[in-house]
Amino acid sequence: MPTDHIQYKSHPGNLTRSVPYKFDAEQLHSEEMIVNLGPQHPSTHGVLRLEVLMEGEIVKDVVPHIGYLHRCFEKHAENLPYNQVIPFVDRLDYVASMNSEHAYAMGVERMLGIEHQIPKRVEYVRVMVAELNRIASHFIAIGTYGMDIGAFTPFFWLMRDREHILRMLEWASGARLLYNYIWIGGLFYDLPIGFEERCQQFITYIRPKLVELDTVLLQNKIFVQRTANVGVLPLDLAINGGVTGPMLRASGLRFDLRRVDGYSVYPELDFDVPIGEGKMGAVGDCWDRTSVRVQEIHESLKILEQCVAKLTGEHKRTRDFDPQALVPKKIRPKAQDLYVRAEIPKGELGFFFRADGRNDIAFRCKCRSCSFVNLSILPEISKGILIADLIAIIGSIDVVMGEVDR
Amino acid sequence: MPAFESILALVQNACTHTPPVVDDNASPKAIVVAAEDLMPVAQQLFASPETYFDMLSCVTGIDNGPAANTMEVAYNLYSIPFHTHLMLKVKVSREKPEVASLSSLWKTASWQEREIFDMYGIHFTGHPDLRRILMPEDWEGHPLRKDYTHQGYYRDIKVAY
Numbered sequence: 278m279p280t281d282h283i284q285y286k287s288h289p290g291n292l293t294r295s296v297p298y299k300f301d302a303e304q305l306h307s308e309e310m311i312v313n314l315g316p317q318h319p320s321t322h323g324v325l326r327l328e329v330l331m332e333g334e335i336v337k338d339v340v341p342h343i344g345y346l347h348r349c350f351e352k353h354a355e356n357l358p359y360n361q362v363i364p365f366v367d368r369l370d371y372v373a374s375m376n377s378e379h380a381y382a383m384g385v386e387r388m389l390g391i392e393h394q395i396p397k398r399v400e401y402v403r404v405m406v407a408e409l410n411r412i413a414s415h416f417i418a419i420g421t422y423g424m425d426i427g428a429f430t431p432f433f434w435l436m437r438d439r440e441h442i443l444r445m446l447e448w449a450s451g452a453r454l455l456y457n458y459i460w461i462g463g464l465f466y467d468l469p470i471g472f473e474e475r476c477q478q479f480i481t482y483i484r485p486k487l488v489e490l491d492t493v494l495l496q497n498k499i500f501v502q503r504t505a506n507v508g509v510l511p512l513d514l515a516i517n518g519g520v521t522g523p524m525l526r527a528s529g530l531r532f533d534l535r536r537v538d539g540y541s542v543y544p545e546l547d548f549d550v551p552i553g554e555g556k557m558g559a560v561g562d563c564w565d566r567t568s569v570r571v572q573e574i575h576e577s578l579k580i581l582e583q584c585v586a587k588l589t590g591e592h593k594r595t596r597d598f599d600p601q602a603l604v605p606k607k608i609r610p611k612a613q614d615l616y617v618r619a620e621i622p623k624g625e626l627g628f629f630f631r632a633d634g635r636n637d638i639a640f641r642c643k644c645r646s647c648s649f650v651n652l653s654i655l656p657e658i659s660k661g662i663l664i665a666d667l668i669a670i671i672g673s674i675d676v677v678m679g680e681v682d683r
Numbered sequence: 684m685p686a687f688e689s690i691l692a693l694v695q696n697a698c699t700h701t702p703p704v705v706d707d708n709a710s711p712k713a714i715v716v717a718a719e720d721l722m723p724v725a726q727q728l729f730a731s732p733e734t735y736f737d738m739l740s741c742v743t744g745i746d747n748g749p750a751a752n753t754m755e756v757a758y759n760l761y762s763i764p765f766h767t768h769l770m771l772k773v774k775v776s777r778e779k780p781e782v783a784s785l786s787s788l789w790k791t792a793s794w795q796e797r798e799i800f801d802m803y804g805i806h807f808t809g810h811p812d813l814r815r816i817l818m819p820e821d822w823e824g825h826p827l828r829k830d831y832t833h834q835g836y837y838r839d840i841k842v843a844y
Binding site for chain 1: 706708709710711713737738739740741743744745746757759763766768770772789790791793794795798802812814816817818819826827
């Protein structure tokens with residue numbers, strides 16, 4: 278290629294054409310202005326761009342512009358065999374890949390009709406790695422949220438503790454974040470020897486750290502004042518807006534798909550579903566959302582403990598156990614439409630599949646991502662607030678742009 | 684908990700144009716209604732105390748390709764108090780795809796319909812803010828259509844890599 282070849286020709290029109298605004302600067306009333314936040318802004322958790330209509334410091338309207346991280350997941354999924362889509366599923370919610378993989382694998386297994394034949398040990402391993410990943414994801418959510426509104430220390434503490442989880446998952450799968458560990462019909466490998474013991478050590482290590490976190494962040498006066506009564510999401514609006522996960526629970530509904538649908542081995546496990554109680558302000562405010570996430574870590578630790586007990590007792594490793602025994606050589610579901618959903622750390626992750634019965638490639642694979650739907654409620658709860666509170670609300674939604682844009 | 688038959692009866696009552704068809708080959712079970720009937724059916728399912736579908740989980744656009752010459756929109760409804768699922772499907776022609784927007788009933792439909800408009804070019808009548816959401820405003824074509832071919836250049840940037 279000649280060196281004088283310029284791929285991108287600049288012309289002045291590009292500057293105004295490339296970023297469409299919903300509001301027209303010419304039409305604004307006096308005192309009103311448009312403030313553009315993002316797509317590169319530390320407190321937007323990725324490439325989220327917000328067009329904010331302001332009057333002084335009061336937010337009058339917010340218009341999220343998304344799509345900067347669009348990687349054509351659904352188009353890829355229509356062009357690759359089911360098992361080869363799993364690495365793409367990893368990249369949706371890249372801080373909780375195990376949970377997404379679990380949901381996807383469950384959907385394809387349900388289409389194949391092998392959902393109930395999966396060995397118990399495989400299911401327990403899946404739940405165990407998924408819960409570890411859920412803790413890691415909540416650590417990110419809480420840590421970065423604290424940093425958004427000025428608490429620096431908890432971020433470092435949580436990143437330090439998250440590192441233990443990442444190393445454990447790396448030990449099991451070979452990758453730190455994007456695992457491709459849960460396969461359709463089984464697992465990539467069985468757990469490495471000693472994993473269960475290390476998991477137990479981690480549980481013992483992390484419990485006192487969570488007490489510290491509670492003192493330094495949740496009970497912190499500055500944190501409470503920045504988050505209590507801010508961004509209150511009423512329950513009816515949450516349900517109508519399709520909001521799920523910790524956001525919905527913080528609004529006061531005890532709704533967790535692990536309990537409601539009881540998929541995988543969750544019915545055999547004992548854990549509570551924490552909800553927002555409005556301890557510091559109104560039910561469904563930013564403090565409640567953070568508090569629900571912290572309580573969920575405790576519940577995940579409970580689940581982990583039970584998984585360790587099962588995996589070292591009833592379903593302990595045996596020499597002839599093959600986690601890939603049920604992995605189908607050819608994945609060709611019969612023609613059908615299927616919607617599957619599972620609880621990932623951010624909420625309900627759903628996959629809509631259409632199989633035509635003649636192909637090992639999905640005819641249609643739609644990903645219903647929880648971050649996308651949760652983000653769509655942002656304009657509703659951020660009218661008439663201060664701009665500093667807008668940052669607090671975005672953080673409390675816990676969006677991962679990889680999942681919003683897919 | 685309402686049985687599927689009673690939901691179906693409710694849908695049948697609400698349909699004024701064409702009687703609904705049950706699609707057993709779907710999980711959850713699906714009811715296919717005509718595009719003109721979608722709004723009254725959805726209203727009935729949303730408001731009726733026997734069904735109480737308070738949550739719209741997922742809206743999916745499907746392109747059946749130029750040979751079949753149809754597109755579909757599938758709605759996955761869920762009722763939190765009754766724990767019932769239902770899939771509603773609408774089939775429209777590929778030339779002039781138009782479906783009523785359900786965003787006046789469920790707010791969550793707003794963005795999901797925008798995404799389908801972006802990816803398939805299905806027009807949702809009555810949508811308050813039907814703009815593209817993932818692709819740039821001036822992108823040509825609708826990428827998830829089966830016969831989609833991308834443009835050669837987007838603002839002098841070569842699209843193929």
